Amino acid sequence: MQNLSILVINGPNLNLLGTREPDIYGHETLADLESMLKKRADELGVNLECFQSNHEGAIVDKIQEVRGKVGFILLNAGAFTHTSVAIRDALSGVEIPFYEIHISNVHSREEFRHHSYLSAIAKGVIVGFGLQGYICALDSAAQYLRSKNS
Numbered sequence: 001m002q003n004l005s006i007l008v009i010n011g012p013n014l015n016l017l018g019t020r021e022p023d024i025y026g027h028e029t030l031a032d033l034e035s036m037l038k039k040r041a042d043e044l045g046v047n048l049e050c051f052q053s054n055h056e057g058a059i060v061d062k063i064q065e066v067r068g069k070v071g072f073i074l075l076n077a078g079a080f081t082h083t084s085v086a087i088r089d090a091l092s093g094v095e096i097p098f099y100e101i102h103i104s105n106v107h108s109r110e111e112f113r114h115h116s117y118l119s120a121i122a123k124g125v126i127v128g129f130g131l132q133g134y135i136c137a138l139d140s141a142a143q144y145l146r147s148k149n150s
């Protein structure tokens, strides 16, 4: 059976998208982002679920919960990118391929944003393309799942 299901996870504070710091994160809200992704997923013929949490444990639980159910994860772990061994271990444990996404170019920002606990185990990393990065990641994940399942 084809597994063309993709999960998008947005981490802490990404629920504030479009409400503050528009110079860094733009003017679009999380709801705008999610509806843009759902529309693209429909065009691509893949199933898409979107999840956001400000809590590390909830993100770990979600990753564990989708084991065997989704074929790919698109993950912007927000600040947990730079701190969370727990999220990395969960991703390693479920063996679901994932792309790490950042809206801003973390490498042009503060030093503490330069290190990621996730990049080394990610299938790819998209940084600094704004919300467009999620669309690129979705296109690529759909292509990956199709070629893997064909």
Ligand code: CA2
Pocket: 012, 013, 014, 016, 017, 018, 019, 020, 021, 025, 076, 077, 078, 079, 080, 081, 101, 102, 103, 104, 105, 106, 113
């Ligand atoms: O650039 C990214 O996507 C980040 O993952 C965003 C995180 C940050 O901690 C990472 O270093 C890079 C922060 C998300 C906060 O999002 C906000 C959006 C609007 C207003 C305030 C915060």
